[in-house]
Amino acid sequence: MTLQLYDSLRRSVVPVEPLTPGQLGLYVCGPTVYGPIHVGNARPFVLAMTLARHLRRTGWQVRVVSNLTDINDKIYTAAVAEGIESEALAARESARYIADTTRLGLGRPDLEPKVTDSLPVIIAMIEQLIAAGHAYAADGDVYFSVADFPSYGTLSGQKIDEMQPEEITSKKSAPLDFALWKATKPGEDAAWESPWGLGRPGWHIECSAMAMTALGEEIDIHGGGIDLKFPHHENERAQSEALTGRTFSRIWLHNGMLRFGGDKMSKSLGNIDRLADALDREGPETLLSLFARAQYRSSVDYSPDSLEDARRSNDRLREALRRAARTSGGALAAGGGPLAEAAAEVDSRFCAALDDDFATPEALAALFDLVRQMNAAIDVGDADPADVAQARSVLIECLYVLGLDGLAATTEGPPADALALLQERENARLERNFERADALRDELLALGWIVQDLPGGPELAPA
RNA sequence: GGCGACGUGGCCGAGAGGCUAGGCAGCGGCCUGCAAAGCCGUCUACACCAGUUCGAUUCUGGUCGUCGCCUCCA
Numbered sequence: 001m002t003l004q005l006y007d008s009l010r011r012s013v014v015p016v017e018p019l020t021p022g023q024l025g026l027y028v029c030g031p032t033v034y035g036p037i038h039v040g041n042a043r044p045f046v047l048a049m050t051l052a053r054h055l056r057r058t059g060w061q062v063r064v065v066s067n068l069t070d071i072n073d074k075i076y077t078a079a080v081a082e083g084i085e086s087e088a089l090a091a092r093e094s095a096r097y098i099a100d101t102t103r104l105g106l107g108r109p110d111l112e113p114k115v116t117d118s119l120p121v122i123i124a125m126i127e128q129l130i131a132a133g134h135a136y137a138a139d140g141d142v143y144f145s146v147a148d149f150p151s152y153g154t155l156s157g158q159k160i161d162e163m164q165p166e167e168i169t170s171k172k173s174a175p176l177d178f179a180l181w182k183a184t185k186p187g188e189d190a191a192w193e194s195p196w197g198l199g200r201p202g203w204h205i206e207c208s209a210m211a212m213t214a215l216g217e218e219i220d221i222h223g224g225g226i227d228l229k230f231p232h233h234e235n236e237r238a239q240s241e242a243l244t245g246r247t248f249s250r251i252w253l254h255n256g257m258l259r260f261g262g263d264k265m266s267k268s269l270g271n272i273d274r275l276a277d278a279l280d281r282e283g284p285e286t287l288l289s290l291f292a293r294a295q296y297r298s299s300v301d302y303s304p305d306s307l308e309d310a311r312r313s314n315d316r317l318r319e320a321l322r323r324a325a326r327t328s329g330g331a332l333a334a335g336g337g338p339l340a341e342a343a344a345e346v347d348s349r350f351c352a353a354l355d356d357d358f359a360t361p362e363a364l365a366a367l368f369d370l371v372r373q374m375n376a377a378i379d380v381g382d383a384d385p386a387d388v389a390q391a392r393s394v395l396i397e398c399l400y401v402l403g404l405d406g407l408a409a410t411t412e413g414p415p416a417d418a419l420a421l422l423q424e425r426e427n428a429r430l431e432r433n434f435e436r437a438d439a440l441r442d443e444l445l446a447l448g449w450i451v452q453d454l455p456g457g458p459e460l461a462p463a
Numbered sequence: 464g465g466c467g468a469c470g471u472g473g474c475c476g477a478g479a480g481g482c483u484a485g486g487c488a489g490c491g492g493c494c495u496g497c498a499a500a501g502c503c504g505u506c507u508a509c510a511c512c513a514g515u516u517c518g519a520u521u522c523u524g525g526u527c528g529u530c531g532c533c534u535c536c537a
Contacts, residue, residue, distance in 0.1 A: 011467085029537070041537050074535075157466045158533060178534070203534090225537030226468090235534085256468085257531065268535055293476065293486080297468085299530065301475080305487095309475055313486050319500070353477095361477050365485035372502085379494095379502055434496055441498080452500045461500070 003055070003355045005221070006297060008229060008252040009155050013357050016251065018220050023061040025215035026052065027249070029207060029224035029232065030066040030112065033093035034074040037100060038272035039287065039302060040258035040265035044224050046288065046403070047255050047296045047358075049106035053401045054354045064109040065214040067207060068094050071115045071200050076188050086190050090116075100275045104284045106403050113210040115201065119192050121209040122201045125243060126180045126194075134242040138171035140183025140197045146176040149238040155252060156230035178235050180205045204235040208248070212240065222249035226297075227264070229254055256299040265302060273302065286310050288403040292360040313368075317399065318407040320371040321392060322461065325410070327378045328389035337387030339377050343394035346370040350398045360402065367398055381455070414460040418449050425451065426458055 003016040018024050028048040031037050045066065052062045070090035079086035094114070102108065115122075126142050129135035135144045146152050146160065153160050160176060172179070179202035184191035191198040201209075211219055217240075224233065233252060240248035258265040265272055278287060290310040294300045334340070346366045353362035374391050377383040392408075399405045414422070425440035441451045449460040 008467095031537075032535095037537085044537050153466095156532070159465070176534085223537095226531065227536055229467090230532055231534045232536090255537070257537075259530080262530095264531070264536085266536060295477080298476085299468095306475065309487050312488095316486075323501080359477075361475095361485075365477070368485055375501055376503090429496075432496075438497075450499060453495060453498080454500075455494070459500090 003058075003060075004357055005251050005253060006357050007250075008226075008233075008254050014251065016220070018060075019216070019218060019250070022059070024055060024063070024220045026062065026064045026221045026223065027207075027211040027215055027219055028064065028066040028109070028222075029228055030068050031097055032069040032072045032074055033090050033097055034072065034078045035093060035267070036274045036276060037097055038265055038267065039275050039278045040225075040260075040272070042101060042104065042275050042287070043255050043258060043291060043296075043300075045101050046104065046106065046291050047253075048109065048223055049104075050288075050292075050360075050402055051358055053106075053403075054351070054358070057397070057401060058351055058355070063111070063215065065111045065113065065211065066109040067210045068097065068112055068114045069203075069206060070094055071190065071206070072203065076190075079189070080187065086188075087116075096276075100279070103276070103279050104288065104403065105406060106288075111214050113214060115206040115210070118206060118209050118213065119201070121213050122205050123181075123192075123194050125205060125209055125212075125239075126201075129180065129239060129243055132242065134239070135180055136173070137181075137196050138173070140199060141171050141179055142181035142196055142202075143172045143177040144180050144235070144239050144242070145174065146178070146238065147174055149242050151241075152176075152238050153234065155237055156234045158230055158234070178202060178204065178231065180239065204232055205239060207232070208236050208240040208243075211236075211248075212244075217244040217248075218246045219249050221251045221253050223253040223255070226254040226256055255296045256294070258300050258302045260302045264299075282307060282311070285314050285404055285406055289314050292364055292402045292404070295361055296358055313364075314404070314407055317367070317371060317395075317404065319461065320374055321395065321408040323378055324374055324388050324392035324395075325408075326459070327383060328385045328392060331385035331389040333390040333393040334386040335390055337384045337390070339374060339383060339387040340390040340394075342373045343370055343391040347394050347398060350401075354401070363398070364402075367395060370395055414449055418444060418447055418460060421447075422449075422451065422458055422460055 004013045005016055006013045026048055028044050031041055048064050048066060052064050055062045075086050075090050079089040082089060126135060130137060134148050135142055181194060181196055181199050182202055183197055183199045191200055237248050260271045263269055263271055286307060290300060290306060293310060346369055349366040350363045353359040353366060370391060396405050396408045399407060421440050421444050425437045428436040428440060444451055445463060448463045450463050452459045452461055
């Protein structure tokens with residue numbers, strides 16, 4: 001099965017044709033660091049990192065680049081509101097973003113460039129755009145001339161003549177033109193020298209600059225939230241292709257939004273749950289499972305119920321892994337048995353599903369199929385420990401792709417006092433003193449252990 | 464108003480022109496003193512109306528509805 005992804009520009013699932021065979025460069029629009037990110041902001045990050053894991057596991061060489069936008073109107077505004085330097089605010093929020101997303105346990109992109117480190121490239125690009133006649137300077141600002149780029153609007157499906165732009169309040173000469181460079185304004189405490197005077201880059205040029213610097217003039221995959229399609233990606237595409245005459249991105253990969261209380265989770269609507277808070281409450285696996293339950297292009301309902309569903313399906317995985325670990329003992333994974341064969345089949349279904357536009361729900365379904373088979377084999381009791389170990393290790397490998405391998409974390413065995421209580425309960429049961437036995441079971445539950453009376457005797461499972 | 468995506472069973476969520484998705488919840492059974500875990504079985508489906516077809520939930524058209532975007536936005 002060849003890798004296919006949905007390209008927003010072509011509006012269909014297309015085969016991925018890398019610039020260099022076997023290699024893929026992926027650029028994902030990162031956050032503007034003016035405040036803590038919310039759960040929805042994590043989706044493109046999760047998509048990029050998990051997609052990269054799948055690709056690497058299936059033999060691709062992948063380079064993930066994700067920027068931090070540390071120059072922006074909102075940063076100035078937030079800094080003024082706090083009475084601190086905008087640079088300090090951006091630095092603080094950058095660190096916070098890194099810390100929050102690191103907690104997801106998916107590692108870091110290969111490169112995370114900042115706008116403040118990219119000014120020379122940005123300025124050079126703007127100069128070239130002006131020289132080529134695609135942009136014009138106007139009293140300290142520089143604008144991209146949209147009329148000059150014929151295919152403007154094809155990415156987002158917007159028709160130029162049907163757009164209803166706000167009236168011209170700035171120095172641009174056509175309503176749809178967008179800023180490549182903005183002259184500094186009073187109250188802005190960070191500005192850079194440029195041929196057009198002191199100022200700062202516009203919102204879109206930075207991504208073109210950083211993407212091209214890291215991955216070249218043509219990149220394989222450019223990702224981000226669907227809400228960035230217009231104007232951000234439309235503008236990025238216009239200025240980049242006007243500059244190079246080449247396809248900027250071969251595939252535009254857009255993730256759907258998180259719904260929270262019926263609307264898109266959005267800072268401007270105020271219906272947000274901070275990623276850090278969600279991680280505190282739910283832990284990374286629940287959030288990653290919630291994301292994996294939906295295909296990346298679908299919107300996801302973020303609600304107590306959907307989180308509960310995610311938690312429970314993780315419970316099932318965790319329990320299966322625990323039972324398998326218990327059954328396999330210290331056996332080394334070794335192929336050959338029927339369970340190992342089943343696992344291999346599930347693995348290829350898993351990979352095929354992910355190769356097909358990263359269909360995580362289908363991939364997950366394959367995994368649950370393996371879980372069922374593992375449980376059934378363990379129940380029957382004649383499973384070869386090495387076979388179970390093999391299936392378990394395949395399951396963990398697959399879960400790793402989705403960031404869910406933590407579900408296999410070897411929990412500490414029950415402590416001696418819990419085991420003593422379990423023995424006491426067993427004695428009570430043998431004496432048919434069930435009142436006493438049930439009281440001890442409650443006591444164990446309070447200690448965080450659930451009693452399971454399995455055919456082979458009682459066991460303690462973490463609550 | 465324009466553009467785009469989508470409407471699947473109690474909830475979430477895949478999918479294919481006729482052949483079991485999966486998870487959670489429910490019900491029945493096995494196991495259990497009971498429970499838990501697990502297994503087996505099982506009920507609620509494809510928004511509506513036409514059309515194409517031997518046959519459509521899957522294709523086409525329309526209707527209704529939902530969501531996103533239309534220069535803050537992951």
